[in-house]
Amino acid sequence: MSTTSVQLRACGPLSRLDTETRRAIVDRSSTTDTTVRARTAAIIEQVRTRGDAALLEFARDLDRVTLTALEVPRADWDAALASLNPDLRQSLERAARNIASVHTAFLPVETVCSPEPGITVGRRPDALQRVGIYAPGGRAAYPSSLLMGAIPARVAGVQEVIVCSPPGADGKPSAVVLAAAALANVDRVFSLGGAGAIAALALGTQSVPQVDRIMGPGNAYVAEAKLQLVNRVAIDSPAGPSELLVLADQTANANAIAREMMAQAEHDPDAAVIAVLTGPKVDRLTTEIVDALDAQLATAPRAEVVRASLAARGAIVTVPELNDAIEFTNAWAAEHLLLVVSDDVRDRTLAALRSAGTIFVGASSSVAYGDYMTGANHVLPTAGAGRSYSGLSTLDFVRWTTWQEVTPSAAAALADDVGRFADAEGLPGHAAAARAWGQGGTT
Template sequence: MKIYDYKDLSSQKIEELCARAVEDDNIVSERVKEIISTVKTSGDKALFEFAERFDKVRLPSLFIDGKTLKELASKIEEPVKNAIDIAYQNIYKFHKAQLKAEEKIETMPGVTCWREARAIEKVGLYIPGGTAVLPSTFLMLGIPAKIAGCKEIIVCSPPQSDGKVNTYIAYVAQLLGIEKIYLIGGAQAVAAMAYGTDSVTKVDKIFGPGNRYVTEAKKQLQPSTAIDMPAGPSEVLVFADDTAIPSFVAADLLAQAEHGTDSQSILVSTSREIIAETIKEVGKQVGELPRKEIATQAIANSYIIYAENSQQAMDFSNIYAPEHLILATENFESLIPLIINAGSVFLGNLTPESAGDYASGTNHTLPTSSFAKAFSGVSVDTFLKKITFQHLTNKGLENIGHTVEILATAEGLQAHKNAVTIRLKNN
């Protein structure tokens, strides 16, 4: 990992370091465009062909039904089942608390306004299944969708070599009451949910993280279908001062790096000693990982920033806008007000990002690539839309009518004025 001194970095260099662009982005964009076009034109036929081409599986059906899911779920190991149950309970508890009715507000006597939430009726969940099968993502998307009350939940996940899904995915489906999982991965899954095919229902909004092809497909299809956020390759920024524990910091950096070769693990530290010790720990720990080749490549594409103080460190973090921000310090309370841009924050030396990935209760579907500057992570609200209501009584019409008439006249919209005037005359 290359080390930079923050004080020596120009604004242009900082912008360059914070960019997530990859050399072959244009190639990915063109390939995704072709996949989307093929799915739109050929529907199910294209999906079968892509499964054979990309997943190396000849599927007899594009989906697994409830009976097969139940059979697969029954094979889950008891310790994993118990762990998923605990994660489910914590995630459900945290997200259930987000569902709150808003008060009615009387903006002036006789004029009452309020908002009510309505679930998005048809939602599509993409559950990655490439180099790692992620039942945790299924929990993170399925639970808030259920709490929100979405009427139809379409789930797509890449098939395994046996043409089925992992037993853990099947068990989560049972917990969520999902009766069907489509064996579709990549950009083609996003296209299928966006346009609909003979087998796949067209949805109103698409959710879920994925590789660069999935992310690019979501971006290209956004004009016709809403998406949760542009969630791409995973990333973490760890701030560490002299109260950090190097072995913990190294473990956090590697936890993110093992996601994929395009993941980023950034260390920003106010201690040169912590930096040196962390580098040693990374070298020691990475050799013990089953996914060490992936992690090693990701670490090679990451870097370290030495900052003279915590303000500099947090300034850089806010520019980078990390998906995950870990404050590896005993003094995290004083830093919280300085955080402007981050997907999810992990406080103190005993709070690994892994806790949020699996079971603390917060959602791990988060904005990457600096989109934390404008997007929030997935929540129950992501599956809802808010409708405003207003009601005027006779008194309310009298109180607000003249104001509306003046403003409508000022804008030259006579019919708007008349809609009020005709009521005032009959009031």
């Protein structure tokens, strides 16, 4: 391997990694800093007891801005949309159309079945009444996150969509976030960020209405607040730093893989980026990817962030057999998974991948396209949570109502079996209720 300035946490055969190195690239879970946990708990308690007054203090002390009101008037969103750069507006509108199209196609539907004559059981999706969408701010504005939350909510039929986003120096969220709010036709927008915003949405204050569920990414305080309040409000999924796993074979292009690794690593020094290479000639591909990373880092605007991320959690590992690579990939459960393998194994490999937040198939399916424009959702589980959580969809904006009907004749046919169950469980009232129908009904 050529001499290079790029440093990776691991590089080489997976089987030869020592226990500490393997743990470093596999275990992305993180115990929340005790300071973050304690400060978040204190913020939540202040919002619980003091409401708006606490939120206004947080804006002054944490965001360095004096607010006269928490809510942003709709006229400000409309003005932001009207003054948006026309090309950028066109891009946001295209993304919004695609998000609406994809999430409409994935709408859940009512199902009714009849397991026996006279028994009907149905399950119906009912839209949530009110949801909260968190759009991050601070060092960067994320109108894409607002669209990814608000548009599926509208598609699902949510009655009221509330947005919180941190205030800038003018006391309002960034103009592009406000423009996205107008484009998505949300109901209300608040200049609120961090744990205070999550607490306000979960608990309600004098100005901020309590919501049924909170969606959207955020910093460590946002993530911690969601976890501390999960007994009061539903959330999307546990979230952490961005991550990418590239599963590739010898047919892959090293420059393309390096670009994708760079793109995810630039998010955060804690981002986790790994390439899993399988099949013949992967030693050469490893060298080519490292060289490509080194070349691209030379001109990368966020090179310092990328270098920190790659050194802490970046890896290129080789696994001889495809089935073993798939097993490792499923266990790693990536937020973003890029699959770049030969056509003859692509479909069966895709079918075998069961725990990624979202899968990008083929080198041209850049993760960046999914972040912004394909219509699929970019609010995704991280840190291995993909083994049990899915990416945000219209399913997250509904709750399910189950209903059932039993005709008198079917009730009579069920009576003896239900009575025996109830007797076995020591519930004579249940047994009597069932057997009454076996004896002619309500007599």
